[in-house]
Amino acid sequence: MASWRSVALKKKAEQEALIPKEWRLDPIPSSNDVSSIPETCGLLDANELEFTNSDIAVLLDKLAQGHWSSVSVTKAFSKRAIIAHQLTNCLTEIFIERALGRAAELDEYLKSTGNVRGPLHGLPVSLKDQINVEGLESCMGYISWIGQFAERNAVVADILEEAGAILFVKTNIPQTLMWPETFNHVFGRTSNPYNRSLTCGGSSGGEGTLVAMRGSPLGVGSDIGGSVRIPAAFCGTYGLRPSYGRAASTPSKVKIQYHPLAVRKRWSEDEYRLADHGEGKQLCFAILWDDGIITPHPPITRGLRMAKEALLRAASSFQVIDWKAHKHSEMYSTLSEIWASGAEEDYGTVAAPTGEPVIASMSLENQIALEGGFDHNSIPRSAYQLWQLHRKKRDLREEHLQVWEDTVKITGTGRPVDAIISPVAPYAAVGHGNNKSANYTAVWNLLDYTALVIPVAQVDSKLDSVNLPQLFHSHIDRRVSELLNAGNQHLVDNPEDFENAPISLQVIGRTLEEEAVIGMGEILDTALKVIKVETK
Amino acid sequence: MASWRSVALKKKAEQEALIPKEWRLDPIPSSNDVSSIPETCGLLDANELEFTNSDIAVLLDKLAQGHWSSVSVTKAFSKRAIIAHQLTNCLTEIFIERALGRAAELDEYLKSTGNVRGPLHGLPVSLKDQINVEGLESCMGYISWIGQFAERNAVVADILEEAGAILFVKTNIPQTLMWPETFNHVFGRTSNPYNRSLTCGGSSGGEGTLVAMRGSPLGVGSDIGGSVRIPAAFCGTYGLRPSYGRAASTPSKVKIQYHPLAVRKRWSEDEYRLADHGEGKQLCFAILWDDGIITPHPPITRGLRMAKEALLRAASSFQVIDWKAHKHSEMYSTLSEIWASGAEEDYGTVAAPTGEPVIASMSLENQIALEGGFDHNSIPRSAYQLWQLHRKKRDLREEHLQVWEDTVKITGTGRPVDAIISPVAPYAAVGHGNNKSANYTAVWNLLDYTALVIPVAQVDSKLDSVNLPQLFHSHIDRRVSELLNAGNQHLVDNPEDFENAPISLQVIGRTLEEEAVIGMGEILDTALKVIKVETK
Structure with missing residues (x-):
């Protein structure tokens, strides 16, 4: 069996080979702040800069009108994503050829029918690494998951494609996903575009960085403790953490229940207009x-x-x-204990087959466990003990909601x-x-x-x-x-x-x-x- | 410390003492089918029979119009509930005096304002034993929980009271709640009103029996494996098992989020009119x-x-x-394994302090564990193993939803x-x-x-x-x-x-x-x- 290091190096080399020669930065700048390099490096022409600097509303309008082709918009964002990647190491899977093929289909569809394919017609959208796209890997930075190709799209990928979006890249994450920074043994470390000596946050750190550099107009991450919001904050982008089950909520024209965990609740214009808030x-x-x-x-x-x-x-x-x-310390420790209750067994199960070490710190001197802070100390518990933690969580939720309700006074x-x-x-x-x-x-x-x-x-x-x-x-x-x-x-x-x-x-x-x-x-x-x- | 048997006997004697002398059946009939005895025993007068035989819609209308007082309706249902209890042993907590006091308040309110208190104005509603009512016990048939008086109402009790309902009795359940029959060491066994040699089902068995005998027009239970539906079926009543979090869904006039676990989704007339079903x-x-x-x-x-x-x-x-x-056997065993993963520790924690045995069978020869069937064999698992079971459950849900979706063909x-x-x-x-x-x-x-x-x-x-x-x-x-x-x-x-x-x-x-x-x-x-x- 190949050593875990050599398997990781091979995967990284395959990724490197997907970067088109004509989109390479040479030399790669050494400055800390690289946020403006996509604008100044000269690889993007005026149209490509206009496309990639436009708001989503403008992009959707121009695409729907046929003023901008999806092929040209997708190519512009792909190029900018590749530039961002060379500066911050934000990408994992790169599938631009396939994206351009789909963009061409959508352009043809619009041309021949006069209709858009859906509300996101032709818009490039990036995905956090763990979101499955048919035929691609989602190794999530685990050596042992390299070479596992998804048999079908994740539901959110299906929803996006049915809405007309063009999926084109996936983005970097920390090993285990349970760190608020972004580093793993396969893809390495992602840095903050405003200052590469700073972290971009995590776990959706690749997304935060990519969107901040306008290498993608819209990205999908996940957030069970801050994983969308921390990178959004550190990189200066907008980021939404919906409630559990609302991630797959869709506009009313689209079928509302793609996944058994999705809450059957349509987008409400009344609620958006703050009907419940006077x-x-x-x-x-x-x-x-x-x-x-x-x-x-x-x-x-x-x-x-x-x-x-x-x-x-x-x-x-x-x-x-x-x-x-109100009881933030108790809430934070309860959630941390829930995470820790099966963490060791979980990480061990994934890392053991290849001998890849479980990462103990996100510092540059990797593997050095620092005291305090974000708690990765696993405290294995029984199923019954886990139930008691969830009960405590429920009680804390009841109590906090009551505190909020009481502010009516x-x-x-x-x-x-x-x-x-x-x-x-x-x-x-x-x-x-x-x-x-x-x-x-x-x-x-x-x-x-x-x-x-x-x-x-x-x-x-x-x-x-x-x-x-x-x-x-x-x-x-x-x-x-x-x-x-x-x-x-x-x-x-x-x-x-x-x-x-x-x-x-x-x-x-x-x-x-x-x-x-x-x-x-x-x-x-x-x-x-x-x-x-x-x-x- | 008193033996667990004597503690149980004392509680049962206290319950017995709450039955008014003038509502006692003497002798208590020995027939198996007792379903018609409330009608024939002569304890209910013509008005009381009319009240208790009326549909909820009729009751609500007559109450709202002031044609029937809540006091007289509550008294009629209370009397019929007590009769049902003497025949089937369906009740746990009995708090009729308190209910009549509240009914009198509501009658007075309607008289003085001309308005109802809410959509359930004046309607008696029964509750499964575990639903807390301020000041009452919810011992759930556990000896060790006798004497614990609720400091506040459960959310569903609050919702019902705010809607104008009159809570008046709580109903029997099996020890641990994890049996589809109804027997425990405190309150004993509840029987089927159509044939007392048959079970009424469980765990909401007291509710099924009481509602079947029209001792309550409406009851609230709980159902994580069939606990509302099995008693409803065995006793011939209607019974709804809503999705997780929908239990507390309320009409649009009422605040939609009383509890953090309640789904923020209002009753939809469109969905009721089958807008999503052509x-x-x-x-x-x-x-x-x-x-x-x-x-x-x-x-x-x-x-x-x-x-x-x-x-x-x-x-x-x-x-x-x-x-x-599609995969019913796999689904049933997965859910059973989830239940079993912490059951032993759970039951033991509750039963140990008093030495009360954990019940091994619902048969008349109690304590004899029969082979096969409903699985109470505890298989303790780790938190991580429980996560894997939940993951399997999620996969089965995805798969089943796909099977259902595919019937479109x-x-x-x-x-x-x-x-x-x-x-x-x-x-x-x-x-x-x-x-x-x-x-x-x-x-x-x-x-x-x-x-x-x-x-x-x-x-x-x-x-x-x-x-x-x-x-x-x-x-x-x-x-x-x-x-x-x-x-x-x-x-x-x-x-x-x-x-x-x-x-x-x-x-x-x-x-x-x-x-x-x-x-x-x-x-x-x-x-x-x-x-x-x-x-x-």
């Missing part, structure tokens, strides 16, 4: 400034203040109050708080190996609340002066504070190293309240754009 | 005649034939085709089969201890499909001649066939002993398709009533 006239937002586990760094707090200011300026009827964290709107605004992480993107907590995202998973990530600003060392607190919640809180200090060899060297890293926030709504969360997210996003224009 | 014009039903595990007894097969005939007569556009069982309606019609059990009610399989109900739980039980007919030894098959699926199948044979001391003595036992069927729809299943169930129910009138 038609959006008198909204009361509540800001979570600190979850009591890790105090946010100054840039994040500035982002929260900007959101507050923007909303208060947006409408005199809007209120912004403080949200008091203080809002004055006749409703409880309409949405919570929260950090996504206690910091903007940090150095590789330093993102070891998912406390600001995982609690909303435990609660199964809908969460939307919105980019707010970028780190600015002039504005974000370092005010280390004098008191810490814990030694982990102190450690995170010290990420802003120079001199720790495992950490970034200077506060200035965060410069330009995106600052993002989450808008949190109730379970299965995707429509209203998007509606309120748009209100916040617009309000923020207004104050940015005003303060320029 | 407006109900050309329905294609499919009948599951035999699941390949246990062949149904002749009365059940007759019920299925009646359903087919009724539907074909109801509309010339309706089709009834055969449903081919044979229906000719442009849709897959609209609903499956299935037995609820392979027999009508059987002797105590003989109902050891839940195979016709549990598979739909694994699939999370919506299932509605509809009574069809009653066993008639002239029509239901015993045609024992020559080939059996298994030794369990043979054993069930032999329940129709005389001479086995653990079993009923003669085929005639099933006489008059209710025959019922299930209408099965997709996950979260409660509205359409009720809509199609009403079509079947009406069609069956038409042929019954015609063949009289």
Whole structure:
């Protein structure tokens, strides 16, 4: 049997061979900030830049009108994705030939029938590595899964293709998926496009990076503890974590139940127009400034203040109050214990056949387990003990919902708080190996609340002066504070190293309240754009 | 510490003391069929008989109009419930005084405001024992839980009370809830009102019996493997098993999310009118005649034939085709393994403190474990192994949904089969201890499909001649066939002993398709009533 290293090297070489010679960067730039290189490298012509810089709404309109062909749009995004990949190592499977073939079919279909194939006609869409596409591997960075080719599409891939989307690349993830960074033994490490010495987050880190570099207009990930939201926040893109079962929700024209786990609930325009929130006239937002586990760094707090200011300026009827964290520590540890209850047996089962080691840290000095932080210490439990953890989780959910309901007494709107605004992480993107907590995202998973990530600003060392607190919640809180200090060899060297890293926030709504969360997210996003224009 | 037996006896004596002297049957009849005794015993006057024999729609209308007071209706149902209890032992907690107090408040409210309190204004509703009511016990037949008084209502109790319902009694269940019959060491055994030598089914057996005897117009149970449907079928009542999370679905005027596990989906009149089923014009039903595990007894097969005939007569556009069982054995064993994975630790944790034995059989010779059948053999597993079972369950669900989807090729309606019609059990009610399989109900739980039980007919030894098959699926199948044979001391003595036992069927729809299943169930129910009138 070949060693696991040689199997991984072979797979990586096969991937490398799929990069067309004419799309290669030569030399590959060595700068930390590579976010603008797709624009400046000269490989994309003016049309390709226009396509790839366009909003999805513009793309869909131009594609549907036949003004832009799907072949040319797909080719432009493919080229930009390949450029992004050479700079950040964001891709896993590359299947551009096949995508261009399908794009040509859709162009022909539109030409001959005058109709679009579906609401996403001709739009390239990227997928996180674990989403199966017929005939391709989904090795998820496990050596032992290399060479397993999917017999059929995942349901979400089917839905996208039936809606007219063009699947063209899959994107990188961490081994086990259970890290908020992106590194594995097959594809290696993905870096943050704004600063390659920083992590792009994870587990959907390849998606975050690719979409941030406009190598894809839309990507699909997964999020059981923050895996869509953390990369979205660290890379400055929008990202939605729907409630359990809502991922496959589809427009009303499409069959609503492709998968047994999909909730039979159509998109509701009423809910999007905030019918359950007084038609959006008198909204009361509540800001979570600190979850009591890790105090946010100054840039994040500035982002929260900007959101507050923007909303208060947006409408005199809007209120912004403080949200008091309720049992975040207990919620986070309960979810972590559920994950840990079968983790060792799970990882071991996958890694053992090839001898591939289970990764113990995301730091550059890979394999060194650092103390504290994101808990990968497996605590094997019995099925009965797992049931008790789920029971505890249910009790915490009941309790938190009651706390939220009880805010009806203080809002004055006749409703409880309409949405919570929260950090996504206690910091903007940090150095590789330093993102070891998912406390600001995982609690909303435990609660199964809908969460939307919105980019707010970028780190600015002039504005974000370092005010280390004098008191810490814990030694982990102190450690995170010290990420802003120079001199720790495992950490970034200077506060200035965060410069330009995106600052993002989450808008949190109730379970299965995707429509209203998007509606309120748009209100916040617009309000923020207004104050940015005003303060320029 | 008192022995567990003496603690149980004390609790039972307290219950006994709550039965008003003037509502006591003296002597208590010794006949097997006690279903008509509430009508004939003379304890209910003409008004009370009219109230308790009325449909819910009539009750709600008369209550809302103020023609009948909630006090008089609640008193009538309470009296009839107490009569039923003396005959079948169906109740656990009895709180009639409190119910009458609340009924008086509602009567006063209607009188003074002219308004009803909610859509269920003044209607008595019974609850399965485990549903908490503030200030009462929910000991669930466990000695060790006696004396634990609920600090607050369960969510479903709150929803019912806010809708104007009057909670008045709770009903009996089996120890552990994991039996399809009803017996425990605290409250004893509940019997079938049509033949007390037969089981009423379980686990919501007290509800099935009470509602069948019109001691309650409406009851709330729970069903993770058939626990609402089996008692409904054995006792001849209607019974709905909604999809997971839909239990708390409420009319649109009421807040839609009382509990974090409740699906945010309002009642849809469109779905009830079968908008997703071609407006109900050309329905294609499919009948599951035999699941390949246990062949149904002749009365059940007759019920299925009646359903087919009724539907074909109801509309010339309706089709009834055969449903081919797909992996029922694998589905049933997967669900059983999930239950068994932590059962021993679970039951032991509850029973150990008092020394109460865990019940090994529901037979009259209690504690004798019979071979085969409903599997209570605990197979403790790790959390990781449990995850693998859930993964297998998910795969089976995907596969079954695909099988269902694929029927679009044979229906000719442009849709897959609209609903499956299935037995609820392979027999009508059987002797105590003989109902050891839940195979016709549990598979739909694994699939999370919506299932509605509809009574069809009653066993008639002239029509239901015993045609024992020559080939059996298994030794369990043979054993069930032999329940129709005389001479086995653990079993009923003669085929005639099933006489008059209710025959019922299930209408099965997709996950979260409660509205359409009720809509199609009403079509079947009406069609069956038409042929019954015609063949009289």
